[in-house]
Amino acid sequence: MEEQEGCYKLPAVERNALLNRPDFCHFNGGHAVLEKSPNDLALLLRTLQFATLKHSTQRRKDPEKTPYINHPIGVANILASEGGVTDVAVLQGALLHDTVEDTNTTLDEIENHFGASVRRIVEEVTDNKALSYDERKRHQIARAPFVSYEAKLVKLADKLHNLRDLLRCAPEGWSPERVLTYFEWAKKVVEGLLGTNLDLEEAIRLVMARKGVVLPSDRPSLLRDDSPL
Numbered sequence: 001m002e003e004q005e006g007c008y009k010l011p012a013v014e015r016n017a018l019l020n021r022p023d024f025c026h027f028n029g030g031h032a033v034l035e036k037s038p039n040d041l042a043l044l045l046r047t048l049q050f051a052t053l054k055h056s057t058q059r060r061k062d063p064e065k066t067p068y069i070n071h072p073i074g075v076a077n078i079l080a081s082e083g084g085v086t087d088v089a090v091l092q093g094a095l096l097h098d099t100v101e102d103t104n105t106t107l108d109e110i111e112n113h114f115g116a117s118v119r120r121i122v123e124e125v126t127d128n129k130a131l132s133y134d135e136r137k138r139h140q141i142a143r144a145p146f147v148s149y150e151a152k153l154v155k156l157a158d159k160l161h162n163l164r165d166l167l168r169c170a171p172e173g174w175s176p177e178r179v180l181t182y183f184e185w186a187k188k189v190v191e192g193l194l195g196t197n198l199d200l201e202e203a204i205r206l207v208m209a210r211k212g213v214v215l216p217s218d219r220p221s222l223l224r225d226d227s228p229l
């Protein structure tokens with residue numbers, strides 16, 4: 001696919017195929033401009049509305065008490081804008097990722113509204129609130145390497161958004177030591193996610209470096225002294 005003046009000029013064969021899919025593209029000066037299916041966009045907006053209603057009474061912990069929905073929107077935006085993610089189910093998973101953990105939403109409700117794939121992503125990124133704080137934090141580290149690729153993407157973007165938020169403005173009552181403890185814990189979770197999306201991982205690496213936390217460039221367990229370069 002050759003790129004020209006910000007849009008893609010498709011080979012004739014692909015252009016002809018797309019002519020039968022007017023929902024996916026329109027032609028502008030001979031160039032095919034690819035768009036998401038209107039169905040995908042409607043689905044994303046419906047998901048955003050669902051998440052907004054579910055989080056409507058919640059605020060973030062920052063001193064300004066910003067609306068909670070800013071976080072799921074931020075996570076989805078990171079995936080699309082920085083991670084190059086176009087899988088609608090992953091973007092839906094990002095928008096919904098805290099609904100079951102932090103609101104009265106059930107996984108069955110997610111499945112009824114948005115299907116089994118989105119349910120699975122949300123389930124994989126939901127902490128078990130029945131566990132103690134320390135158990136939950138340990139469980140996230142232990143589980144990270146074993147969740148699906150889609151859930152790993154959401155977890156990477158979730159951590160990136162929270163870490164950036166912490167640099168911007170710590171939650172009320174958080175000491176610098178607590179902020180650093182969160183960075184060090186997040187590093188252990190992210191180590192289990194490495195190799196999923198290099199752009200997101202590099203962005204996390206840069207944010208962590210601001211606090212002197214060094215994220216390795218590959219999973220430490222895969223780096224062995226005797227492994228060839």
Ligand SMILES: Nc1nc2c(ncn2[C@@H]2O[C@H](COP(=O)(O)OP(=O)(O)O)[C@@H](OP(=O)(O)OP(=O)(O)O)[C@H]2O)c(=O)[nH]1
Nearest residue numbers: 059060061062071098133158159162163165166170171182
């Ligand atoms: N940085 C930041 N975090 C805030 C803010 N408001 C709410 N949070 C949420 O607080 C959580 C981190 O705080 P902790 O004390 O470590 O954890 P806890 O809320 O789960 O008990 C994150 O939950 P989470 O999304 O479930 O993620 P995770 O930390 O469990 O991965 C984050 O989204 C804020 O203003 N800034």
